[in-house]
Amino acid sequence: MRHGMVSEIRWVVCILALASMTGSAFADPRVATTRKDLYLFGSQPTTPDEIDFEFLREADVCAACHGDYTESQSPYERWRYTMMAQAYRDPIFQAAFQIANKDIGNAGEFCLRCHAPMGWFQGRATATDGSSLDPLDYEGVSCSICHRAVDPDYKPGISPSVDQDVLAALGFDRPPQAGQGGPLANGHMVIDNLDRRRGPFDLGQFFFHEFLQSNFHVTSDVCAACHDVSNPAYTKSVSGGGQVTYTLGSLDSKHPTGNKYDMFPVERLYSEWAASSFATGAVTQTIPDGLGGFVGRYGGNGMTAYSSCQDCHMPPVQGTGCAPFLGSPVRPNVPQHNFAGANTWVLKSINDLYPPEESRLEDPAMINAAIGRAVTMLQLASDTELKVIGDNLRVRVINETGHKLPSGYAEGRRVWINVKFFDASSNLINERGAYDSATGTLTTSNTKVYEQKQGLDSAASILSGLPTGEGFHFALNNVILKDNRIPPRGFSNAAFAAVQAEPVQATYADGQYWDDTYFVIPPGTASTQVNVYHQTSTKEYIEFLRDNADNPILPGDLVQPPANSNATTLGDLVHEQWVKWGRSTPTLMDTAATLARACKPDLGQQGGLLGADGLLNNNDFIVFIDLFFTQSPLADFGSQGGVAGSDGVLNNNDFIAYIDAYFAACP
Ligand code: HEC
Ligand code: HEC
Ligand code: HEC
Ligand code: HEC
Ligand code: HEC
Incomplete structure (x- = not known):
């Protein structure tokens, strides 16, 4: 009883003290x-x-x-x-x-x-x-x-x-x-x-x-x-x-x-x-x-x-x-x-x-x-493998962690695939999943982003007065709208559903701890660079905090703006800090390069010059042999057994795969 009384009194004292300090709380x-x-x-x-x-x-x-x-x-x-x-x-x-x-x-x-x-x-x-x-x-x-x-x-x-x-x-x-x-x-x-x-x-x-x-x-x-x-x-x-x-x-x-x-x-x-x-x-x-x-x-x-x-x-x-x-x-x-x-x-x-x-x-x-x-943990968290299959580049991201990738705190965290296609003169001809470091904006429409998105259903919307659908209102969210994060080794749909961790708007087969994304290789591509990035706090999340944590900062508050800050609310301050520290600079988790050449035998132009000309003839052979003997990775056409695909080694397999591609008049 006595203890109850004491804490009760504390309560009242606290409320009074607070009410006078921070009215809005x-x-x-x-x-x-x-x-x-x-x-x-x-x-x-x-x-x-x-x-x-x-x-x-x-x-x-x-x-x-x-x-x-x-x-x-x-x-x-x-x-x-x-x-x-x-x-x-x-x-x-x-x-x-x-x-x-x-x-x-x-x-x-x-x-x-x-x-x-x-x-x-x-x-x-x-x-x-x-x-x-x-x-x-x-x-x-x-x-x-x-x-x-x-x-x-x-x-x-x-x-x-x-x-x-x-x-x-x-x-x-x-x-x-x-x-x-x-x-x-x-x-x-x-x-x-x-x-x-x-x-x-x-x-x-x-x-x-x-x-x-x-x-x-x-x-x-x-x-x-x-x-x-x-x-x-x-x-x-x-x-x-x-x-x-x-x-x-x-x-x-x-x-x-x-x-x-x-x-x-x-x-x-x-x-x-x-x-x-x-x-x-x-x-x-x-x-x-x-x-x-x-x-x-x-x-x-x-x-x-x-x-x-x-x-x-x-x-x-x-x-x-x-x-x-x-x-x-x-x-x-x-x-x-x-x-x-x-x-x-x-x-x-x-x-x-x-x-x-x-x-x-x-x-x-x-x-x-x-x-x-x-950063090291993030670099160790995944492995990325590339394979050219016909006109497609397959990007396989393998989860090497002990949980989903990414996992845990979903708000703001994301992993995405960035692909750059270059022509034979190393000019960028197309980019997927481009990130603008000056603004923190990610182009999400043309690539894969691994993330979980939560939000409100209509019942929660009516009760709270907030709109239905995707949002960051952590304490009110009651639906998972997307979860395509990559499962760990040993994944099974039934076991994950039993703990409310099933994939949403994504499919993973039992046992699958990787994910494949296919990108069409644009014409004229000679080589491809793939980078997989992780970001801790996205622009969308930080802007949500900026706009919603809008109580004015008062003198007694825990977080105070540093001397050179213009922030008047905690949300402003968080946004200012995010900008100041590089907008949560993405971490490069994996990088991989390949030659989008497996089925592109059109290597040479007039006089055996490097570059596609839409014709298959002697020029292409001359260029291929040149590339091969100068140890150019562009000649890496074949893997084991002469199967089309790059394997990082130049040997007979590349000759076999090149000749195959030539006679198949592969586009
Ligand atoms: C096989 C190694 C491995 C095991 C086992 C493992 N983790 Fe991790 N964990 C990682 C790696 C690598 C990362 C970084 C990649 C990421 O953030 O997903 C990570 C990330 C995390 C994060 C940050 C997630 C985020 O996005 O904020 C937390 C928290 C975490 N682990 C806690 C745990 C806990 C708790 C366990 C046990 C239940 C565990 N981990 C088991 C390797 C592991
Ligand atoms: C006066 C010195 C001293 C202080 C202060 C101290 N420790 Fe220790 N503690 C030790 C020593 C010495 C060991 C033995 C380490 C060993 O054998 O590896 C130890 C061991 C431990 C262990 C290992 C126990 C086990 O069974 O494996 C834990 C946990 C621990 N301390 C926690 C704490 C915590 C928490 C605090 C503070 C609240 C603390 N200690 C303060 C000296 C101290
Ligand atoms: C059951 C324990 C638990 C409770 C309750 C909890 N959190 Fe957390 N919170 C965590 C853990 C664990 C992490 C780290 C997860 C990770 O990084 O994967 C975390 C991370 C966060 C982060 C990410 C911080 C950053 O720097 O990115 C925020 C924000 C957060 N929590 C807010 C809240 C709020 C607001 C509440 C109450 C509505 C809350 N948490 C309740 C355990 C909890
Ligand atoms: C998030 C939980 C967590 C926190 C926080 C934490 N520890 Fe530990 N600590 C552990 C765990 C778990 C182990 C045992 C890990 C193992 O054996 O694999 C451990 C082991 C230890 C040991 C045993 C090492 C030895 O040789 O005796 C000591 C001592 C210790 N912790 C002290 C501390 C002290 C001091 C702090 C704070 C400064 C601290 N821990 C904070 C979880 C924690
Ligand atoms: C009392 C609750 C609590 C316990 C127990 C606890 N954690 Fe945490 N952990 C948190 C919270 C809360 C955070 C998030 C802090 C933040 O980001 O503001 C966190 C963050 C982390 C992070 C960093 C996440 C990131 O985003 O970088 C790792 C890693 C982690 N915990 C691992 C562990 C491991 C491993 C254990 C067990 C040995 C453990 N934690 C036990 C509450 C806990």
Whole structure:
């Protein structure tokens, strides 16, 4: 009772304080959801004065021992330059969060659980716009959040036995068990009420702090609570005809089942992984080491096969998990806290918007190194293969990640194919998927863009007053209009449909983890250059944030414009930052070149000059032989067995394929 009273009083104080500071924060939302509508299982906010809940320690406490030594080994030195450490400061989050608060009531109950968990779990997320958080909560997904996480699905003999008490103490807040969304929880995170730091190792006789060896921490399940995002305001229903809809039930009531697969699937990254072959065992993935051998694609000390999220996102190195002067043993498998993903620019923006002593982004070289790791991940994420088939160029993009490509946060993320066709004098004759870096505009109509698009159905439109169809209103979206993102190895339509991650407006056969796109080769093409790009934040998304996060920036607000800025709203500021940092410069994931020549024997003009003249005669033979003996890639007409197609090698096969093409008078 007493605790209830205290938090009640805090509530009122907060509202009063806020109402005088930021008038607009409490304007009526489009849909008046309450905290109950957004309730998720797992540990609930605790009031800090509750005696049985030990404080979640901030990262500075850990830095004393786990920081300030070899950067690649130190958990703290890597963690602070990650998007997870910046999940609350992130200006893109802040803008989306402001919009979510205008769209639904009490959005903070939902968003802050994952983006400011330090504050949420300790009962400081009472103001749903985040204004009641303590500055310490701005450190986002902090050490203590992951290292006090308890497996919501107790595994006898594997989980630490004290977990039973932690779970029992949750009472009715206990997440549904296996098969009901339990281990695959959605923000259903369970935090140990005591400060027992859980990790992969048995530290034996250990005096620095309480620890528990935890198998949960070496499995992907420890990431599941946050890397599947489901909107509990919506309930799934299936009509007699099998049509799935997500409807807003009666307001001020908990979700009827609490199972994330009955909610609207905002993100399904963890479930995609769980339905892939990475979840059933390690998948060998190597790349050439440049010395004639092969190394593991995602690094890791001696690793060549990958299974869990940690394998790819925390590849281990030899070193110490704590400062060596404390006697920390050298281990062959200290996990690097890299967490590099798809974000290639927002760290720079955070550094521009916050004093470094606050963001802990103190070293510009380390910011660049962290962004470099994300770029490397994107380069490793796919392989692109080209094949000339008749008059078509086939571009095959292969997904080498453990989930869809791209995956996770769908708003703004995209991958696309850019094709350039050149004539024999290397003049550009046609381009598909052209990107204008001066404006950030992508020509989407003549190429393939891999992306997911969400939006509103007519029922959600009527309730919210927003138009139906495609849009970025994250908290209100209830339909998936497009999802042609490439599935991972082990894909099956049934398994992906079961976790609400089926392709939409696209078809993938069971087992298919690549995608083919055919481009007609324009006449006169001598060679083709294909580039596959990834972009973190598109112009369309940033313009949406600019136009909708339109509350005036007030003196007490978290994000303040830097000295040289003209922005008066958060949306303006985000747009300004996006422009300033290169409009989210696309990352070149793959590049491949081919000669669109397999069936184009018309190589020579009068006198054996290079260039097509519409006739097949001696001139063409002369030019072909010239090209062959000068080792020109233009003579690469054949692959194995004289089959038409380039293979990067000049040999007999090319003669055979050329003569075939000549006598077939192939166009
Ligand atoms: C006084 C020094 C000190 C402080 C402060 C400290 N640690 Fe540790 N911690 C250690 C040492 C030493 C190890 C052992 C490293 C090893 O053996 O690889 C360790 C190990 C760990 C492990 C591994 C546990 C396992 O079973 O694998 C975790 C997790 C951990 N610490 C988390 C934290 C967190 C989170 C904080 C801050 C809230 C923190 N530590 C603060 C000294 C410290
Ligand atoms: C086989 C390696 C591999 C495994 C396993 C893997 N990932 Fe990834 N992940 C990647 C690569 C490569 C990228 C970069 C390409 C991209 O963004 O899709 C990536 C991207 C991401 C992103 C950024 C997505 C975005 O667009 O914002 C997140 C978040 C992520 N992974 C989390 C996870 C989690 C959580 C798991 C486990 C459930 C996991 N990954 C398993 C390789 C892997
Ligand atoms: C997103 C979750 C996450 C965050 C945030 C995180 N860790 Fe970890 N940490 C892990 C996981 C998972 C492992 C085990 C990985 C494995 O073994 O594959 C780990 C391993 C460790 C270890 C074991 C290494 C050793 O040799 O003992 C230490 C210590 C550690 N973390 C400390 C920290 C500290 C300190 C911070 C904050 C600066 C931090 N972690 C932030 C997830 C996290
Ligand atoms: C408490 C919730 C939480 C947990 C647990 C968690 N994450 Fe995250 N993670 C986030 C949030 C929130 C972000 C997005 C931060 C942002 O972009 O503002 C994120 C971002 C990331 C990114 C970067 C994405 C990008 O776009 O670049 C990677 C990679 C990632 N997480 C991997 C992991 C892995 C691996 C684990 C498990 C070891 C894990 N996360 C556990 C909440 C969590
Ligand atoms: C269940 C945990 C969870 C909840 C709840 C959640 N998020 Fe996130 N959010 C994540 C994770 C994990 C990522 C990183 C995903 C990735 O990069 O693939 C993320 C990424 C984002 C990003 C991308 C940031 C960037 O720099 O590109 C934005 C914006 C965002 N979330 C806004 C919100 C808003 C607004 C809400 C509330 C309406 C919300 N999130 C609720 C887990 C969550």
